[in-house]
Amino acid sequence: MAALRILQIVHDHPDWTLGGTEIVAHDLHRALVRRGIASHFLAAATSLQRPDAAAGSLGRQGGDMVLRTGRYDRFMMNRLDGLGWLDSLRRLIADVRPEVVHLHGLDRIGAEIVPAIRRLAPATRIVLTLHDYQIICPNEGLLQTRPDGTRCRAARPDACRACFPQLGADRHALRKTYLATILRGVDRFLVPSRFLRDRFIDWGLPAERLHFIPNAVAPLALIQERPRAQRNRFAFFGSIAPHKGVLTLLEAAAQLKSGGADLRIALHGGLRQPEPAFRAAFEAHLAAARPLVQHPGAYDRTALASRMADTDWVVVPSLWWENAPLVILEAQAAGRPVIASGIGGMAELVKDGQTGLLAPPGDAAALAETMAAAASDPGLWSRLAVAQPKASHEGFVDAHLETYGSLLEKRCAA
Incomplete structure (x- = not known):
């Protein structure tokens, strides 16, 4: 397993945003590196983090790589900042030679990265963890209607017009068709909750392609307990x-x-x-x-x-x-x-x-x-x-290594 080469790609870096996706992905990457796996981490960087860098260019954040992004269509999840990022991705893939690319969402990186990886590295396996509902719901992935915040269990073209009344139902149907086509290029989907899994099954992804791996956190620093008479x-x-x-x-x-x-x-x-x-x-x-x-x-x-x-x-x-x-x-x-x-x-x-x-x-x-x-x-x-459950981060890493290994075995058997 030491020869395994992994490229983790996420829409932001935990140095800039303390979001769950960024932290889970980066902790996974660091745990793989500690195990001797050749794991590499690529995060998107906006003009706020890299104001002097050209859109599509590669840079560094500590030991990690960052890809400068520009204009982005949040509705269609498309890049609107030219094709420079494709040259950067080509150079990165040639350098890393990943056997597995693990995408942690498509937001800001752009949905077209899936066919781009397929074209640049046909033998590479693609894993996508669905950390949120961005693909299903164009309203920030919240599955809520605006402005009243009513929760939606599913995205339907007619219902989605409550959030985007300026767009016809055909535009919402086109969005779903486009993204569903893109996702055919993914070899395996990972989901951290059963509720989310059900939402994507309802959206149209086959149940057998959605594999449940519950999230876990890396061990926290030791907490010094402070006994108190009241727990208030x-x-x-x-x-x-x-x-x-x-x-x-x-x-x-x-x-x-x-x-x-x-x-x-x-x-x-x-x-x-x-x-x-x-x-x-x-x-x-x-x-x-x-x-x-x-x-x-x-x-x-x-x-x-x-x-x-x-x-x-x-x-x-x-x-x-x-x-x-x-x-x-x-x-x-x-x-x-x-x-x-x-x-x-x-x-x-x-x-x-x-x-x-x-x-x-x-x-x-x-x-x-x-x-x-x-x-x-x-x-x-x-x-x-x-009674607090203690999810094992080591077990979380093991589950991902098993996923990567099974995909590569299937590739070798093909």
Whole structure:
């Protein structure tokens, strides 16, 4: 297995964006390198990260490679920045000579990278991990309608017009046909949650091509436990964005404040280019919830262990389906029970009353009631804390190596 050559490709780098996809992909890459595998990591870089680089050019970020991207059609998932990136990809493939290219999504890199790899390296096997619903849903992959945020279980051309009324149903049908054709070039799809798998089966991918490998996190730094008589410290970790349910959490906090609850809530995360209306709503809700709520802001991943140490309960109040939220896996690795919305991949990772607590998405009153009950019952915290599942990152890496190996065996047998 030491001779195996892998190229991991992702739409961003964890040095710039602490998203789950970026972290999972980079941790996988580093674990492969530690095992002696010739793994290489390529991330997209925008003008924000590489303002002086030409679109399509290759650069470096530490020991990793970055591909400068330019204009991009988010609806069709197409590159609009010329063909320079193809020359860069050709040189990269000639240098790395990957036996397997593992794509972690197609966003920003562009869907046309699949046929490009097929043309440049016909014998290379292509793996695509479906970390989100971007391919199904052109509304940022959220499977939510705009502006009311109603959740969609599937994408239908007529229903998608609620988000894109300027585009006819034929454009949505054309998008699906185009992407489905592109995906025929993928040898194997990996999915981190069964809920997401069902969504892609409904969209049209054959069930036998979707292989379930649950995500896992690399071991966290050792957390120094701080015994407390009360377990009344709650924390949110992630981007401050509408679909993450932050306003629901702040509404719940305001209700708890008016009831005289004895607890504290920390919001760990930054506002990433928010719409002015959401920024104004967030600031107003935050002001109404203070002093119960504090907003320490964005954090570096190296600070995660210390922030988890100051936390008893991790709250994940997302309004969208989620897939396999990294924050839940990080909380479980840290022995911190999670209070999450009982939908999508969250409901797969958190078992209500067994490993954590579930509340209806968008229901501030129910969330406040759940948090109040959690804060008032130290015994509940102790029971749930010791029951936290510990997903093995070594097992996660083994599953990927098995996937790569099986694809190469099939190639040799062909």
